[in-house]
Amino acid sequence: MWSRILSPRVIRGTRLCWRSLYTMQLKTSEFQCLFTDGLNGLVEVFGKHKHELRIAGGAVRDLLSGKRPEDVDFATTATPEEMKHMFKAAGIRMINNKGEKHGTITARLHDENFEVTTLRVDVQTDGRHAEVEFTTDWLKDAERRDLTINSMFLGLDGTLYDYFKGYEDLKNHKVRFVGSPEQRIQEDYLRILRYFRFYGRVALDPDDHEPETLTAIRENRCGLAGISGERIWTELKKMVVGNHAAHLLELTYQLGLAQYMGLPPDGNVEEMKHVWQKAKDLSPKPMTILAALFRCPEEVEKMDIRLKVSKEEKSLALFLVKYRRELCKSKDEPDSVKPFTDFIIDARELDTQSKMCELLKYQGEEKLLAALRAWSIPRFPVSGHDLRRLGITSGKEIGVTLQNLRDIWKKSCYQMEKDELLSYVKP
Structure with a gap:
């Protein structure tokens, strides 16, 4: 009671x-x-x-x-x-x-x-x-x-x-400041982002803010300029993966906050809203949603200078900005994950598969995402040592031959074994 x-x-x-x-x-x-x-x-x-x-x-x-x-x-x-x-x-x-x-x-x-x-x-x-x-x-x-x-x-x-x-x-499901919103915010300007973060956790309606709260946030937005990038990034990451993330990010632009938060002043809000709608149920990483705001790699670099994100987070943002249009599902075989697995094989970097999963979330490709998650990177069975045993000694020639064999191996859907691949080599 x-x-x-x-x-x-x-x-x-x-x-x-x-x-x-x-x-x-x-x-x-x-x-x-x-x-x-x-x-x-x-x-x-x-x-x-x-x-x-x-x-x-x-x-x-x-x-x-x-x-x-x-x-x-x-x-x-x-x-x-x-x-x-x-x-x-x-x-x-x-x-x-x-x-x-x-x-x-x-x-x-x-x-x-x-x-x-x-x-x-x-x-x-x-x-x-x-x-x-x-x-x-x-x-x-x-x-x-x-x-x-x-x-x-x-x-x-x-x-x-x-x-x-x-x-x-x-x-x-109401999110309110204790007492005066303006006073609470002026005590610690990071509370602006904490308000958004908790709004995403508690509120049912994406746009049920008290007018006096939004007014206080707008009038004190410049205070975010004095908050460290690390503190802003900690709150921003939590906000972006919460409920109503697209609305709240759009609101940061409407209230004039973005430029003080390390986000591009002219961020692509419509792209972000579209990506969030497709990706929200696929557990995207925070940077996967934020990457939609960036129009070019230079904006990612400016964001990193302000927020000091991790190397992995910055790398993911650059990857998504570069390949979100360039690397898409095949029009001829829309259910095939092969264009993405081929890219991973060619990249030969440990984190490429993880980045590719985020790209598929960005694009809203749920079926391809499930297929890629179930796929294990196969080991290319031929090495430079195998070619030297066949009499190929030039480093340049070894490199070209290995790449040709990789292409053949990819076309076989990574099924060919060493002896079969070496049969294509002409010493």
């Missing part, structure tokens, strides 16, 4: 005039499954020292949606120093102290890692980073978070603590 507690405290910068706390009890199997030996041990340590411990953020959202979260983060009233003292006294190993200045301590119990963060408030922000101050007030910590659906806490007894109607928004 729900219960509501009202207090006449005004919450700074929110749409609420009263402090509202909604609570309920969660007793799902997904929640109960979290209680491993490690978590039970963690709960015991915090209980012994009388510090509150709750599940925070995305894990709460997942549990309320009936999903078992992959990662579970915890929040506590204990300071980092108090946590270190507690864990040391209990003989619990602590690892990765990089998050300590932001209040995060990672403890390892029963071969599990548990990230626990002290409640905090942002005392100063510059749109990228925040200086934090620790607190014991759960409301203040919730108030600094980005979206209502990410601002809830779940007690280890199953009690939900919800200050900003996050659960109501989750049930209604």
